Amino acid sequence: MPEIALYGITNFICRDINLNVKDRELLVLLGPTGAGKTTLLNVIAGLIKYQGTISFNDSSVDNLPARLRKVGYLFQDLALFPHLDVRSNIAYGLRMQGIPKGKKAGRVDELLKLMNITHLSHRYPKDLSGGEKQRIALARALAPSPHLLLLDEPFSSLDFRTSRYLMMELRRIQKDLGITTVYVTHNLLEAREMADRIGIIYDGKLEQIGLPQEVFFSPENERVSDFLGAPNVLDCDEYRTLREGLIEVSCGGMKIVASHDRGEVRKIIIFPAYIYVSKEKPPGPSLNRFMGVITEIIPSEFLTRFRVKVAERTLLAELNQDMFHDMGLKVGSDVFLILKLKWIITI
């Protein structure tokens, strides 16, 4: 599988992007909506015009049309061919390359098995669930054995449980096949779970690229830190296992329930974007719900961030400016915070 290099990629959105994707690496491009992530994928795939140079293993592909670049592309809307059944969808790329019938059937069977979708082979896209469509689109992209796999927010339309399961599956398949992959998302936790490295794109520019911990905990500039929002990192005083996969952590007077697979827990990380804020006491059990007082308000370009004192700790939360205004919050206001279980990271 080749190493991908982009030099000075510029077009109507991208601004002088230089980027290297290592062999067998899964690089996540992270950024807000409209930042230019999908445009960059389209540039790599050869679907739109650009200035600059793209090379696969040191040989330029700039003059190659999309059909000759050997790139597997999973679109955000999956774009399954509605008039072809699952088997024909997967076989499409092989058919276009003139692969002999026997060899084609063998490859399709292999992918149906790899994705656990053999039972769906004669169904049409209209009769498939979101998760099933996802697997078929991935199988179709992988069928012609591409040099590079491009994934554009592939799980954005799925429920949390399905998307998480498929994320793990995708990671396994990517590792097993050793295929170089560029994965686009705006979801911070999805990026953290999937990435070997993360590149932050903002306003058509690659702002930072590095290992997930480098990007999340050492943002290189204000735009990156503004997008990511400095995460709340809470030192863990003690923890106890509630049941398999679930622990209760004590952090400075707060008792937080989090999911945790194995090993010691030293810190808890919560991104401000994933703290639910309410002025009224939220209904339901008091699990991961805390009352606090706003101690500081930090306005930024699109959001209002504010610090909330909860027990002995201070948490950073955020709301969009309109919502913050509508709630009439100010320094000294009491607020209720809900830490969503699925978005709590333990390290």
Next chain:
Amino acid sequence: MIKLNWIKPRWSFMPIIVFLCVWEVAARSGFFPGRLFFPPFTVVIQEFYNLTVSGVLTENFLSSLTRVLAGFSTGSIAGLIMGVLMGYKDTINKTFHPIFSLLYPIPALGWLPVLMLWVGIGEMLPIIIIFICSFFPVLYNTVTGIKAVDLNLINVARTLGASEKKILFTIALPLALPNIFTGLRLEAGMAWRVIIAAEMVAIPTGIGALLMKAESLLRIDIVIVCLMVLALMCLSFERFFMFAEQRLTGKWRQDA
């Protein structure tokens, strides 16, 4: 469900049977002025039988059918080919769209006087009229169908190694089929209406011509026979394309 499926077709015939009964009783009751202008249904059927056995109806029907098939098939194929080219190639669309936009609103029968002078009163005249009548709707429905294909589907096909020609035949054209069939279905019925009108005005043979002769002889029963043949043929042609559309696209269409 099985029971309902058995009942459904029977019920759909009921209004027709009731209509025919009312017709028969009303015509025989003497309520209307004489049988001459309002023959009962059974008399019309008897005349249908007589005309068929004598070969008059068959001969005229075959004349009309041949004209419709020739004009409709050539017009549809030409509309399809031109529609594909215009839908897929923007330069061709830009060149021909203004011309066709001017010609499309002219009713097919509006060409009759000028075509009578250009090609004379012969077999070519009704065929050309049907050609014009079929060409434009199929053309515009094909252009719409091809232009409506999701760009992402085309881009996926490109990344999977498909050439532009293969994309046209494996993605764009199959996905445009529902639109193409809409054009064919509408025009299949329209072709019969137009041929009857053309034969009534300018051609001495065919169902339309028979209808005009019957009218001049005050044979309302034959006029009704001709109208019934026209109705059956419009319906059969439309149903044929509905069936073909269902067979070709029913498996994958969301709304099928």
